[in-house]
Amino acid sequence: MVSSYCELLGRRYQARLDDEADQFIRFAVDGAQRMQLLIKDLLAFSRVGSRGQPLEATDADHALELALSNLQAALAEDDARITTGALPMVLADKLQLMQLFQNLIANAIKYRRERPPEIHVSAVPRGSYWVFAVADNGIGIDPRFADGIFEIFKRLHTRDQYPGTGIGLAICKRIVERHGGEIWLDCEYRGGSRFCFTLRAAR
């Protein structure tokens, strides 16, 4: 609504507005749109707790399929290639697991280099847990920021460089922690980024 009214102001008073006013209106419209995205993502963040379903035996492969299906357009647009190892049954809220995969893979696509994104999803067992990994060949992350990136609103780039609200990874962390697991950046990984998270195996 805010951006619509800015637009209307611009139209109605066009003859009487100078270039600076045009710029003010553009900034206002941009701000309004950003606020809208922010609200949407904050709601998603807050709903990890309030809308969470009980954890049950879940096919991680299926959750990943759902995520990839939601990302179809982005995958095609960026010519991204996804490979996966065999994924196990885990204790999870299927929709939240889908969201977790979706956010990590969307990031892998977004923070790409010039060559087409290549993303690999895998899982290895570790006791009563599985350790999942989502690895890409993108721009990578300075290990200095390995912890900070999971904090809400923490971004490493300006909006001109890469769009985003700084809430995606915070949502991932919240989901993983709700599932009794951990999420971290693999700082040894070279040639891109590799995110790891643990989930309990389903009995």
Place this chain on the structure above:
Amino acid sequence: MTGPVTDPNPKVEVLLVEDNPGDVELTRIALREARLLTPLKVVTDGEQAVAYLRSEPPFEHARRPGLILLDLNLPRMDGHEVLKTLKADPDLKHIPVCILTTSGDEMDIAESYNLHANSYIQKPSVLNDMVSVVTHVNEYWLRVVKLPPDLSLHQYTGN
């Protein structure tokens, strides 16, 4: 577009249930920009909407609309409660209801259709898209589809 669109049902009214004056005005502006003459009646909360549709005071002379545009985030009685009430009322349940809301939340969408909303529209944030939405809604609901007989004859309700 060269002028006002001729409406085969020129007197069919649309009832907008919306508490935010800014959003009401935007809907009017969008109708104007789309060159539509569809009369828009507005009530600002759910209880008023029900009273209007039942021709209860202060709406004794209200005409039955051919279409209801219903916001979800309303004070006191929210959109879903209004929907439930309307669809449970044998006199009112046949009136088409389009949810028109800022929310894109899947649960809101699912619940709306579960409560028999005829359709669900997420309000666009860009003005031109709003013009497009009202054009499409008007075209579909007031020109393409056949409305229930009592609505298309624009009868007066009540005494």
